[in-house]
Amino acid sequence: MKKILMNSITLFLCIFIISQTSYASSSIVETPSINETSIEKLIFDYFDVQFESVMNKDTTLSKRLENIINTKSTSGKAIYDYEIGKIEYLIASHKLDATDLESYDIEVEIQSIEEEKEKLTLEVEMKSSIKYNFLDKPSQSIEKHLIRLSLINNKWTIDVDDYETEFLLAFPIDTDFKELINNLNTEYIQYIQTVEDSKKNPVNVDRSTRGAYDPFTSTERGAGAAYALWYSEDTGDNTTDSYNNSQFKSYGSNDCQNFVSQCIWWGMGGRSSSSKDYPMTSVWWANTSGETSTWNWTGTSYFKSWVQGSNNSNIDGVDYSYPTYIEKCDYIYVPGHVMIVSNIVDLDSDGYADWNEIQICAHTSNRNDHNLKALYGGISSPPSNMDFMKIYGKYN
Secondary structure, eight states: OOOOEEEEEEEEEEEEEEETTTEOOOOOOOOHHHHOOHHHHHHHHHHHHHHHHHHTOOOOGGGGGGGGGGGSSSHHHHHHHHHHHHHHHHHHHHHTTTTOEEEEEEEEEEEEEOOOSSEEEEEEEEEEEEEEETTTSSEEEEEEEEEEEEETEEEEEEEEEEEHHHHHHHOTOOOOOHHHHHHHHHHHHHHHHHHHHHHHHHOOOOGGGGEEEEEHHHHHHHHHHHHHTOOOOOOSSSSSSSOOTSOOOOGGOOOOOHHHHHHHHHHHHHHHSSSOOTOBBBOBOOOSSSTTTTTTTTTTTHHHHHOOOSSSSSSSEEEEEEEETTTTTTEETTTEEEEEEEOOOOOOOOOOOGGGGEEEEEEETTEEEHHHHHTTTSSSSSOTTTTEEEEEEEEE
């Protein structure tokens, strides 16, 4: 049973605590056509329904979104179809590998509001704290949303929800979740078999045949991971200026590869100096002005291709579709985004990395020692377009 309690009143705004969730709003300019309380509750319910449905593994609860989203508009219908499909996919995936969303706490803050002709545009920050059964503590997250409401028959409903998360990058708005659910069991069995086979057949490759070679040692990996933790925050937003290393240019909302390059550079011996030479090369370097024309330092696909290359002056790496051999300061790639591995929490003590054991740091969206599986909604196996990038060392 849900209990609604009034905590305090600040600037005429109330914080409600509902079961294990709460929402708060910043000051909104009072206008005759805006009922603050109903708008705050609408936005809160929009997120709350989604978490509650997944926690209870009950797809029928999500139908309440019909009263929240304007399904008669093209954009509203797209939001509704996506969020319903996402909920059904998460529930099916959780059932498959016995993942439980045990509890959650959310706080929604309306940071700004703009009104125009029965339309409202809201800047919303949604903070969540989610406890999954594969975590020893809740996973904290912050999302930024630009939400547009329309007034229809004297009722506000959601028309647009513009946001970007790691899950959305891996599963875009046109994702066919029904097809994913239909193939879920088969693909999960194949994934588990692939992982088990990879543990029985370790990869051993002699990389010294292509010239002078420096392996990426555990000490260096630890240094790179420490750098990642120092220069990241778990804000969920895209602002990086305040904690970017002053030796480098910050790329604002496109800083993810710049950050990953820095972490690997530091781990391999890069330090504060005017030249910043080793392990930089003529085709992989950066400073406060920017990078060379190769884009290897800042471009996700460029860096990935470069580390997989066969020339004798590159960072040496391989991509895997499974996480078995991933260590600290390796990195995770999905089209358009990269994340550095900050830690492996070997829960089963088997000496290998599993999907639920990887912690990451990232810029844009900003993450600090965040559990990778939790970041993707606790799905049973990695997204099909995710690559686990193993860095073996550097040719010089």
